[in-house]
Amino acid sequence: MATAEIDPLLFLRQAIAAGTSVVPTATDAVDASETPLPQARFLQFAGATGDRTPVPIDAPTRFVSNDAPVDLRSIYFAWLNREVAIHEYNAAATRLNEELATVGSSATVHKFAFVERLDLITWLEGASEESEYIKAAGGAGTAGAAGAAAGSKTASGAAAPSSRAGRGALIDPRLAVIYSGERRTGDHNTVLRGIKPTDFSHVRKLAAPFMSKKLQGSASAVAVAGLDGKKPSASLPLNPKAARRPDPIILLSPSASSLLRTSNIKSFLEDGRYIPATDNNTGANLLNLNRTVKDIDPSRPLRFILVEGTEQFKPEHWNRVVAVFTTGQAWQFKSYKWNTPSELFKHVQGIYVGWRGDPVPQGVKDWGHRVLNCTIDKWTDPAVPGADVNRWRDREVAETIWKAIEHNMRQKGWKRDSGATLI
Template sequence: MAPIEDPLLLLRHSIASGGKIIPTTSPDSSEEAPLSRATHLVFTDPARVAVPIDAPTRFTSTEGKAVDVRSIYFAWLNRDFAIPEYNAVATKLNEEMTGGATVHMFAFVERLVLFTYLEGAQEESEFIRPLPGDKDGAAGAGTAATGAASKTAPAASGRAGRGTLDPRLAQIYSGERRMGDRNTALRGIKPTDFSHVRKLAAPFVTRKPGAAPSAGVGASATLALNQKPARRPDPIILLSPSASALLRMSNAKSFLEGGRYTPPDHSSTSTMLHVSRLVKDIDPSRPMRFILVEGPEQFKPEYWNRVVAVFTTGQTWQFKNYRWSNPSELFKHVLGVYLGWRGEEPPESVRAFGHRVLACSVEKWRDPGQPGAETSRWRDREVVETIWKSIEANMRAKGWRKDAAPSSI
């Protein structure tokens, strides 16, 4: 058996010349064995050389540790795998091996340097230590060229393409600077993932309204740079401005959003607020924002098409400035909601409005400091859900869509 040579040069030369590389269970065997049980790596070209499979090489990891022959050979066998796939097969091999042996899991940059070196496209690297006595680290290719005798040098074989090459010419070629390919020139820490750009471009890649899909594979959408996404109008809920109303601007948000009733703060001067609610039957992807106001003084005529509910105490003066000042006519177009105390009958005026007004009641307010005061508030959530279900049913009936309000109610 020929004396042991540098494993990296042996592997590089065998790849260039197409020689066989056989993992075996003994240095004299020629029967191929699984890497998990192999003890040697046998090279057949230019002469038969057996190298211990756990022998360290001149290739060092980012931690400064010498990588063994098995890890180098295993990485080359799986060079077409992406990093996650490579790590998976390496983990499986580690599980199959015994005695505490493991293969090194190469990082992206390590794999890139290793493969370009083994393919003959790179001579020097911070990961590859020079041969003993080699000051500039460039003698690797020259050693392979002279040690291969009548065979082609690894770096020169790709250039010559056929036949043998003069050793002196091979040494000259080995001193040239390799240009490499785009992988060696544009190497980095890891590949850049630009998948997030798809989400940023989605609002702009839309087909023009009324345009037929273009012919061809995929029928790609038109890039509408001058178009803005349609803005969904906000539904409007009118509250009662009466001082006797249980629901005012000061406590409406905590009640309709949080599901808990608290007495109104009559010193509040707020004139408008917003509450959010996910209306699954209209737009399951994003919550709808509802505008709450106590009067229509700032309304434009088209705003009335966005009114989805009117809270009332039964006092008709509330409707004086409404589009429909007659309650019977008003509640033909808009859902009415009355909120009173549990155990008390709604006023006669509310009952006279008919079934188009939803009558709800909450537990009477008790000072939180009193024993058992909090236990009575669990029904508030049930009342709130009843109100929202009625509002949502009315919105569907009036023609609300996720991107538009009805043209009339």
């Protein structure tokens, strides 16, 4: 298969889905032995018949970061380190860059921002079919050929998923062959215009009276706003381009005394059941969960990103923060955009979760109604006689927290296809 016909990003995703091996090698020979990543020049994808498909490890992919395509080595390295915390991933990438320089290579590993890394891993493992950072496949022939080839070369012998160009959905490789023979229908432009160019300039003359009335109405509204002493708002374009709705972010407390950490927050907010937090120093410090918010978008769930640290935050990420979990310790906010509690909780919903019957920290009391104060039953080992194993109150507390978050999101202007309008 020619290199131009290979989609490295799709090859890697299909290899992960099929459970086949991906071997870094120094040459493109099919019998080449595995080599450390700094010395590797190719990634070889195992096929069902024992053959391998070599792909240059420096090949660019459709994943775009800062308007530049990311190479296959960086994608593969991010997947290998998907389970580690963001600071450990950055340290490992720095070490790999040093090793690449030692062997005389000018290549470097791209360090993904935490949102980019989350989107990439979610897409590679098949949990998501879209990513704002991945460009669509170039053409039906290229993507179809790459999908069919990659799907037919799996070690399991079963049909591996393949990609239908322009649709982003994984399909059987045999269907990809059938789809390649489809007769392509035209889009709405070709249907309206046909095979001959049509001059619609006369429509402008017909629309001119209506446009002049609209402009006059806008001018009157601006004048009235000026008389009232209000600043006129900027007018929107007639056909604004629909933007992708951003994912809301929930910040967790990094304090070791916090009852909810990345190791147990998902089971609490999704299943309504508290389990003790474990030491997650070696685990990922961000995760995501889905929840349908009927008042914002009843047709599709929102994906919430939960993260403990703000090291990889960009300025625009703060517009997406919808809640902050706290233990009442102000040092948590030192690296935040709003680093004082009084300022922070004017913009973001605060949440404190403590044991039922224990005193509330003084900091939480001082911050007032802007911080939701929730208490849960103390944890007891189910093996202890008389222990409460039902924990039915946990779901009630979890729903109270979601109610506060969703109320805050509505106040901030979250809509079906847009994020917050008030910060």
